[in-house]
Amino acid sequence: MTNDNTMRMTRQRQVILEELKAMHTHPTADELHRRVRARMPSISLATVYRNLKLLAEAGFITEIRTVGVQRRYEGNVDDHYHLTCVRCGRVDDAPVPADSDLQEAVNNATGYRVLSHRVEFLGVCPSCEKSSTQNPTARSGRGNRVSYKQSHNRKEFYQ
Amino acid sequence: MTNDNTMRMTRQRQVILEELKAMHTHPTADELHRRVRARMPSISLATVYRNLKLLAEAGFITEIRTVGVQRRYEGNVDDHYHLTCVRCGRVDDAPVPADSDLQEAVNNATGYRVLSHRVEFLGVCPSCEKSSTQNPTARSGRGNRVSYKQSHNRKEFYQ
DNA sequence: GTAGGAATGGGAATCATTATCAGAATGACG
DNA sequence: CGTCATTCTGATAATGATTCCCATTCCTAC
Missing domain, CATH: 3.30.1490.190 (Ferric-uptake regulator, C-terminal dimerisarion domain)
Incomplete structure (x- = not known):
């Protein structure tokens, strides 16, 4: 990409953008990569990362940073x-x-x-929530230990 | 740590907790490790990570997840x-x-x-802000390119 | 004391993301 | 069209924060 506020709309870039806009979820880069490979089998994960970053900086898509390790992306800006x-x-x-x-x-x-x-x-x-199996069997501590409340x-x- | 809501207050754990509570900033694990090593030179970074995690789960400290790569911690809960x-x-x-x-x-x-x-x-x-050197010299794009606004x-x- | 569980230190492993780089694609311009 | 500079890609290596692993040490209850 240049620094004059323009970028080439390459085939890879276009497909990444189209597929992300078509999904109404919040995929990670590798999830989107799997999907894009259906149309363009040779595209590399690095290209997906590179373009997601550029597209987000250019304002075409949104990069989501959550508490999870992986970043997520969405078409909605x-x-x-x-x-x-x-x-x-x-x-x-x-x-x-x-x-x-x-x-x-x-x-x-x-x-x-x-x-x-x-x-x-x-x-x-x-x-x-449906598949949860909660069993909060808390006993009280004692001895030379420090007790605490589990916040979650x-x-x-x-x- | 056991799962009965108690934990040993080991010397390492105590020093980590004390030092974090004494700092009124929001250090990363390695920043805190450097500081704790002043009192306990042999403590390992893994121990600092392990105990910060346990102390946060127990509610003694707060783990802060921000946009940065590194997590930060604070004594204020x-x-x-x-x-x-x-x-x-x-x-x-x-x-x-x-x-x-x-x-x-x-x-x-x-x-x-x-x-x-x-x-x-x-x-x-x-x-x-003081040491900033802004130079937003934007030119308009043209040709077979896609132009965009830089959001930041x-x-x-x-x- | 001693046995058993818990914690430590140090180094290796993990894993998402970024860097690197040679070659391919693209656009500008005559 | 042909050339040339620029941009982009794919493959792979590198990065770096965090976690895992495991032999050894430390605690605590009895």
């Missing part, structure tokens, strides 16, 4: 928040409007020049 | 939001109260069982 399943890593859109006043408040109350903000909700998605089931801590 | 510098990665507390109503709204409007939420503000901190200065995208 409207400003909105996300909801992540702490069990399986699935990401959905959160049904609450983005709040620019909050960002403005932080901008005014600090020495930072605030550019953006991100909100992420963490929870258990319907399908993980450790197994739920998605990656 | 009150519910609050963070503000990250996109240039240098520095993290500060955001001076706005945590909003539990927002989380409740998402819980009620989705099939998820929402457990928590995170809010992160991104901006340029005062010291990076690429260099600001803190890893």
Whole structure:
């Protein structure tokens, strides 16, 4: 890509963009790579990463950074928040409007020049909830130990 | 650690906890490791990671996941939001109260069982702002290219 | 004391992402 | 059209934060 605000729309770039826009989920780079390879078998994962990055910087798509290790991408570029399943890593859109006043408040109350903000909700998605097998058998500690409250089931801590 | 809500308070664990509580910043694991080694030279980075994780799960400290690659930790366990510098990665507390109503709204409007939420503000901190050298010399694109608006200065995208 | 579980240190492994680089594709311009 | 500079691609290596592994050490209960 040049630095004059233009880029070639190569076949690879186009297919990546088309496929992402056609999916209404929030795929990771390798999930999208698998899908793009159906149309273009020789495309490499590096090309997918490279173009997702460029397309996100250019504003065509959104890169989502969640609590999970892997980044996710989406075709929707409207400003909105996300909801992540702490069990399986699935990401959905959160049904609450983005709040620019909050960002403005932080901008005014600090020495930072605030550019953006991100909100992420963490929870258990319907399908993980169905297949759950909770057994919180807590006993009380004693002896020369420090006791504590578990803030959440450790197994739920998605990656 | 056992799974009966107790843990030994080993010397390593104690020193890690004390040092983190004494710092009023938001260090990464390796920053804290350097500091702890001043008191306990043989402690390994793996032990620091292990104990930060356990202490966070037990609710003694907070693990902060920001846009940066490295996680950060803090002694303050009150519910609050963070503000990250996109240039240098520095993290500060955001001076706005945590909003539990927002989380409740998402819980009620989705099939998820929402457990928590995170809010992160991104901006340029005062010291990076001072040392900035902006030169947004945008020319218009032409030819068989796709033009776009840069949503932000690429260099600001803190890893 | 001693046995058994828990924790440590150090180094290897993991894994998402980025860098590198030679060759292929593309666009500009005569 | 042909050439040339630039951009892009595919393959693979490198990176780096975090976790895993495991032999040894440490604690705690009895």
